[in-house]
Amino acid sequence: MSCEPWQCAEISATKKANPIQKPEVAVAMIKRAQRPILVVGSNATERWMEGRQLIEYLIDFAKASKVPVVATAHMVGEFLKRGYEPAGFMNAMDVSNRLVDPEWMGLDGKGHPDLVLIVGLPYYMEGLILAGLMNFAPDLKTMTLDNMYHPHASWSFPNASLEEWASNLKVMTSKFEGGQ
Amino acid sequence: MATKNVHVKIDEMKTSTGLIKNLEVSIGKIVDDSWAEPMGPTPMPSMSTLRDWDMKLLNKYKPFYMPDCDLCCLCTFGKCDLTAGKRGACGLDIGAQSSRIVLLACCIGAATHTAHSRHMIHHLVEKYGRRFPLDIGGLNIKVEAPITRLVTGIRPQNLGDLEDVLDYAEREITQCLAVAHTGQEGNNLDFESKSFHVGMIDHVGMEVGDIAQVSTLGMPKAEPEAPLVSLGIGSVDTTKPVIMCIGHNVIPSVGIIDYAKDNKLDDKIEIVGLCCTAHDITRYYNRGRIIGPISWQLRFIRGGFADVVVLDEQCVRTDAFDEARKVHAPVIAASEKNCMGFKNRTDDDTDTIVADLVSGKVAGVLILDPEKVGEVAVRVAQQVAPIRKKLKNLPSLEELVKDAKTCRQCDMCRRSCPQDLKLPQAIKAAAGGDISQLTELYEYCIGCGRCEQACPQNLMIHSMIVKAGEKFMLEETNFCRVGRGAVQDVEIRNVGSPIVLGEIPGIVAVVGCSNYPHGGKDVYDICREFALRRYIVALSGCSAMSAGSYKNSEGKTLYEEFPGEFTAGGVLNVGSCVANSHIAGAAIKVANIFAKRSLRGNYEEIADYIHNRLGAVGLAWGAYSQKAAAIAAGFWRLGIPVLVGPHGSKYRRMLLGREDKPENWNVIDARTGNTVNVGPAPEHLFQTVETPQEAMVAIAKLCIRPNDTWKGRSIKLSHYVDLHKRHYGCMPNDLHLFVRTMADVPMTLKDEFTKILEANKWKETVIPDPTLLPRMVRKMKE
Numbered sequence: 001m002s003c004e005p006w007q008c009a010e011i012s013a014t015k016k017a018n019p020i021q022k023p024e025v026a027v028a029m030i031k032r033a034q035r036p037i038l039v040v041g042s043n044a045t046e047r048w049m050e051g052r053q054l055i056e057y058l059i060d061f062a063k064a065s066k067v068p069v070v071a072t073a074h075m076v077g078e079f080l081k082r083g084y085e086p087a088g089f090m091n092a093m094d095v096s097n098r099l100v101d102p103e104w105m106g107l108d109g110k111g112h113p114d115l116v117l118i119v120g121l122p123y124y125m126e127g128l129i130l131a132g133l134m135n136f137a138p139d140l141k142t143m144t145l146d147n148m149y150h151p152h153a154s155w156s157f158p159n160a161s162l163e164e165w166a167s168n169l170k171v172m173t174s175k176f177e178g179g180q
Numbered sequence: 181m182a183t184k185n186v187h188v189k190i191d192e193m194k195t196s197t198g199l200i201k202n203l204e205v206s207i208g209k210i211v212d213d214s215w216a217e218p219m220g221p222t223p224m225p226s227m228s229t230l231r232d233w234d235m236k237l238l239n240k241y242k243p244f245y246m247p248d249c250d251l252c253c254l255c256t257f258g259k260c261d262l263t264a265g266k267r268g269a270c271g272l273d274i275g276a277q278s279s280r281i282v283l284l285a286c287c288i289g290a291a292t293h294t295a296h297s298r299h300m301i302h303h304l305v306e307k308y309g310r311r312f313p314l315d316i317g318g319l320n321i322k323v324e325a326p327i328t329r330l331v332t333g334i335r336p337q338n339l340g341d342l343e344d345v346l347d348y349a350e351r352e353i354t355q356c357l358a359v360a361h362t363g364q365e366g367n368n369l370d371f372e373s374k375s376f377h378v379g380m381i382d383h384v385g386m387e388v389g390d391i392a393q394v395s396t397l398g399m400p401k402a403e404p405e406a407p408l409v410s411l412g413i414g415s416v417d418t419t420k421p422v423i424m425c426i427g428h429n430v431i432p433s434v435g436i437i438d439y440a441k442d443n444k445l446d447d448k449i450e451i452v453g454l455c456c457t458a459h460d461i462t463r464y465y466n467r468g469r470i471i472g473p474i475s476w477q478l479r480f481i482r483g484g485f486a487d488v489v490v491l492d493e494q495c496v497r498t499d500a501f502d503e504a505r506k507v508h509a510p511v512i513a514a515s516e517k518n519c520m521g522f523k524n525r526t527d528d529d530t531d532t533i534v535a536d537l538v539s540g541k542v543a544g545v546l547i548l549d550p551e552k553v554g555e556v557a558v559r560v561a562q563q564v565a566p567i568r569k570k571l572k573n574l575p576s577l578e579e580l581v582k583d584a585k586t587c588r589q590c591d592m593c594r595r596s597c598p599q600d601l602k603l604p605q606a607i608k609a610a611a612g613g614d615i616s617q618l619t620e621l622y623e624y625c626i627g628c629g630r631c632e633q634a635c636p637q638n639l640m641i642h643s644m645i646v647k648a649g650e651k652f653m654l655e656e657t658n659f660c661r662v663g664r665g666a667v668q669d670v671e672i673r674n675v676g677s678p679i680v681l682g683e684i685p686g687i688v689a690v691v692g693c694s695n696y697p698h699g700g701k702d703v704y705d706i707c708r709e710f711a712l713r714r715y716i717v718a719l720s721g722c723s724a725m726s727a728g729s730y731k732n733s734e735g736k737t738l739y740e741e742f743p744g745e746f747t748a749g750g751v752l753n754v755g756s757c758v759a760n761s762h763i764a765g766a767a768i769k770v771a772n773i774f775a776k777r778s779l780r781g782n783y784e785e786i787a788d789y790i791h792n793r794l795g796a797v798g799l800a801w802g803a804y805s806q807k808a809a810a811i812a813a814g815f816w817r818l819g820i821p822v823l824v825g826p827h828g829s830k831y832r833r834m835l836l837g838r839e840d841k842p843e844n845w846n847v848i849d850a851r852t853g854n855t856v857n858v859g860p861a862p863e864h865l866f867q868t869v870e871t872p873q874e875a876m877v878a879i880a881k882l883c884i885r886p887n888d889t890w891k892g893r894s895i896k897l898s899h900y901v902d903l904h905k906r907h908y909g910c911m912p913n914d915l916h917l918f919v920r921t922m923a924d925v926p927m928t929l930k931d932e933f934t935k936i937l938e939a940n941k942w943k944e945t946v947i948p949d950p951t952l953l954p955r956m957v958r959k960m961k962e
Contacts, residue, residue: 008592009596014251014261014263015250015264041870072874073869073870073871074874074907074908076908076909077907077908077909092870093868096244097242097836097838098838100244104840122826124598124829125868128832131248131250132244132245132246134263135265135274136245136264
């Protein structure tokens with residue numbers, strides 16, 4: 001598994017995401033977070049692994065981990081169709097803009113998120129958002145759940161095959177109490 | 181206009197006091213007072229004149245930066261690491277650096293349009309004289325140059341007047357560019373204000389260029405029913421010699437067309453265009469053809485259709501020459517801005533140039549005289565066509581399969597593809613003889629060619645896609661409406677009231693380039709959706725071509741299905757890039773013609789009017805260029821929101837409102853002076869949307885304005901809710917922010933709204949006469 005940016009020119013500068021070599025490491029960090037959120041982009045219905053769409057893996061993960069989901073673009077409808085109600089839905093720029101505001105008290109109004117899991121946006125757009133968060137929300141930790149290495153995140157999975165990706169998501173889901 | 185140059189020359193005059201000989205008197209400028217409108221407060225604003233207005237907008241719509249690079253490498257102190265709060269050697273932080281990059285992009289864009297206009301007007305003044313009168317719509321247009329009037333306080337009446345306007349524009353662009361030097365501006369919002377300024381100047385530059393070419397070249401003069409023109413390579417008779425013009429500046433193409441017509445060759449030769457030059461060719465010449473948008477350059481050069489390629493300026497692939505040489509198509513570079521390394525043959529004998537190109541002695545020439553370009557291009561095309569026999573640089577199907585078998589499946593093509601197209605899988609299938617996946621990619625490929633640059637096997641991947649899609653390409657026969665130019669004053673009168681009151685739910689301007697995330701059909705779908713909902717849909721540039729490239733179930737293109745008027749349900753193509761000015765101009769004319777607001781040097785008041793009352797929104801679904809950045813900046817300063825598709829996130833800075841912060845949504849009621857909270861209307865000034873579904877919902881929402889009447893608001897909300905339900909599968913969660921009185925609630929949705937309003941403890945408020953400018957408050961009667 002490679003820790004080069006998935007899109008060749010999307011290189012970082014002086015900071016580079018720590019690679020997540022095992023899904024258990026990601027789970028440990030998520031469990032340590034007080035107020036994590038999961039931002040899910042429009043590729044959630046475009047990416048398939050082992051005959052299932054990414055969104056289905058993410059619903060399993062969200063149900064098990066109880067991490068609140070923010071659906072971007074029109075993804076809220078896709079979640080609802082599958083019987084899962086996300087905690088919120090918002091444009092990807094809007095949620096990012098709130099995350100760089102330390103006064104934003106999260107979707108539930110109870111406190112600013114301390115960890116953002118992000119997955120399924122167009123690669124370049126997700127990279128830019130992560131760059132914005134890295135620069136303007138320095139206390140916020142960011143983690144991608146994609147199978148493409150994102151240098152601007154705090155933590156990122158390395159580039160991985162679809163099979164590895166599916167396995168990572170399933171392992172992560174299984175490590176939470178609600179997991180299978 | 182406001183000022184004139186006066187030059188008096190007397191060779192000989194006898195007077196009572198004596199004989200005067202060879203007297204010359206020059207007066208720089210005299211004021212022309214024939215324009216009754218009084219001069220407003222800000223004629224020819226400098227970059228700080230409208231700073232207060234900019235800050236009002238930037239306070240509502242704060243920048244959200246997404247630095248593409250954490251370093252600054254613009255001076256020799258650097259590279260400096262600006263990550264997460266660090267400052268560079270000059271003291272700049274990443275926020276200011278990001279806004280500085282935005283300013284640079286806007287300066288490049290404004291300089292490009294303005295330089296284009298300067299070249300064109302210089303040429304047209306030489307040909308037609310400074311006194312050539314401007315006429316962009318005959319009796320149908322009295323406000324000939326709304327942006328110019330508004331910004332400069334000049335009412336241009338002839339070609340020469342436009343030179344004075346350009347003098348101002350060029351001065352301001354230089355000033356703004358200077359701001360980007362190390363050790364000038366240090367505050368991000370001041371950089372943003374200057375981006376707004378140069379964006380406003382960009383609109384001046386565009387307007388000047390388009391009204392000059394419309395006035396002199398016989399282009400449609402604000403014609404709603406401008407003719408339909410064939411679109412697509414399938415509409416070109418490729419048995420004839422084909423001259424393919426690429427770029428934006430129509431002057432060399434005019435030389436070609438004139439030569440062909442003068443020599444009665446116009447039915448024996450095809451003159452076609454790619455990108456905005458194509459629009460302007462068809463505005464000038466009824467036999468011209470639009471081949472397609474900017475992203476199709478590689479496709480059509482390699483396809484071998486062109487016998488001569490003529491390059492003017494802007495958005496031209498810089499390897500166009502290398503590509504054309506492979507299909508033995510001679511290239512003529514026709515712009516000083518794009519010399520392509522060719523020898524300047526402008527002063528050479530035409531016969532010699534033609535002979536050199538036809539024989540292949542030289543593969544390309546630089547000719548800066550448009551008439552000479554015309555003669556050389558036509559004669560060379562005639563002589564080269566029988567020799568070339570439409571030589572292609574595409575593989576045969578057998579070669580395609582053979583090449584595909586050498587693919588290592590390393591993924592580098594996909595990792596270099598801006599669209600993340602599944603190229604390795606498609607090539608693998610092709611290696612097994614199934615090209616259907618490659619054929620499918622033809623629609624989504626933006627033609628950048630990065631896949632080929634990345635391939636370690638040197639596979640011509642783009643050519644493989646084009647070959648697989650060749651049948652589809654050759655069948656492309658659609659229609660675009662010829663660029664109509666400006667919007668008539670009478671059209672503004674007819675729609676002014678319903679737009680401002682909200683009964684026409686909005687104006688959707690779909691503009692810009694073709695860096696689409698998933699093909700051009702999204703543009704068609706979005707336009708059709710809003711035309712059917714009786715919004716006004718205005719198009720320009722490459723988007724106008726993409727919108728015409730698909731058909732409905734009856735086989736009609738968008739331009740055949742909907743009228744070209746500026747009216748509810750109209751779909752109008754204003755024309756090329758520089759014609760974008762007519763969309764901003766229409767908004768300005770609503771304030772002037774319908775609301776009787778004075779334009780002359782009165783920018784702030786007009787922008788305040790537009791921002792609070794005119795439900796207009798721009799969508800640049802495939803924006804890629806610095807020009808698009810400058811165009812957007814011009815709309816931002818007018819308070820008009822702009823959406824971009826996902827690739828637009830690479831502009832690295834959004835201007836976002838926060839609907840969860842009610843304190844940001846106060847306006848002043850001009851009737852009473854009271855502060856009124858009007859909700860997030862419009863919510864954003866610049867935002868990226870991910871999908872066409874999201875774009876449609878966002879457009880409907882961004883058309884909401886504080887001034888909407890209850891009837892207008894009800895109509896706008898019903899569209900917002902309907903699109904939201906369809907694409908998001910649920911009711912919007914922010915409706916309580918847009919309802920002022922129960923009359924705003926659409927009748928058929930009353931129950932659903934009531935629940936939402938109750939849940940959010942909604943309270944009724946007033947509908948104000950909204951303004952952000954305290955000076956607009958009218959005095960209360962005693």
